[in-house]
Amino acid sequence: MFLRFDIPYSTFDSFFTTHTEMDTTDNPLNSQASLPIAPSWFRDGALASWPICFGYIPIGLALGVLASQAGLPAWGVAMMSILVFAGSAQFICVAMLAAGASAWSIILTTLAVNLRHFLMSSALAVHLSGVRRLFLSLFAYGITDESFAVNMTRFRDGEWDRMRAITTNQLANLAWVVSTTCGALLGQFIPIGAFGTDYALTAMFLALLIFQLHDRIYIFTGIASLAIAVLWYLLIPGDSYIIGASVSAATLGYSLKRYREKRR
């Protein structure tokens, strides 16, 4: 969850609101300005999504370049971004394809990596109660770490609704599909490893890791997972170390949390 978005969009919004109020006074034909529910859901959704889109462009380009260097065609990258729409899982997929992993192990790893959305979807359900199930099914497609962080903050602040939230999700999705596809098209002209693109994946994981360290239990879980993963990787062939280490470490971390709560 990337709370760095908080400051830029709030300042940008207040600027924008003042500006549009001036516009409506200049235009007497704009009768919608007095409606209790603002009709400008698209504009509000777009304003909330721009920091996400801005963050997606370099990562999307990097993913496209890496995918193209791993041998994926540009249409394959577009297909992956449309069908999956999950940044870290797509990076892992590219890394695993480059290492010659099987489709089944990639799908299983994707499931393990994206199980976290289960929590985000549960938290969002509170703000979308009573909404039609068809809409919920469409909305679910756009739940990512970034859109979750932005939409949850907006829902808590109030004056946010399902149309604004889905606009934010879908504009972010569009930015993702376009930037990854452009990266794949450009990738054919960029030599392998140029400008440190080899390290884009690692740097993104490092940043996401830092954002996840909320308290000591999380730090303990991370260290446990690191130790288990290194041992598992050295001793057991294949890529089962990802699921093996993460499930064991989360269980250890959870046990420590329970143990500390009981002792209190």
Place this chain on the structure above:
Amino acid sequence: MNFVDYLFLFGGMGLVTYIPRWLPLFYLAHRGLPQWLIDWLSLIPVAILTALLAPILFTDQSARSLELGKPELLVAIPTLIFALKTKSLGGTVLVGMGLYWITGIFLT
């Protein structure tokens, strides 16, 4: 890989990504998850990220043996500090790439 192989792979990935995003929203609405599951699931992202990073930072992946002091590990330290100070995902990716690129030039 041909079109059908990619369709199977990405369709499968899409399905296992969509289900966890869809299921709670569709069914749980007001009813929350059991607390133990919420607590356990909240530790999963940290655990997965470190598990993914572990062999990249601490092992020689072609020989599959322990290796300390790789450029990947050395670059990770300033990259982590940058992420901690700025909380910026895009910025960290660019800084990490830049540092790794410069390190590569100095080492060769």
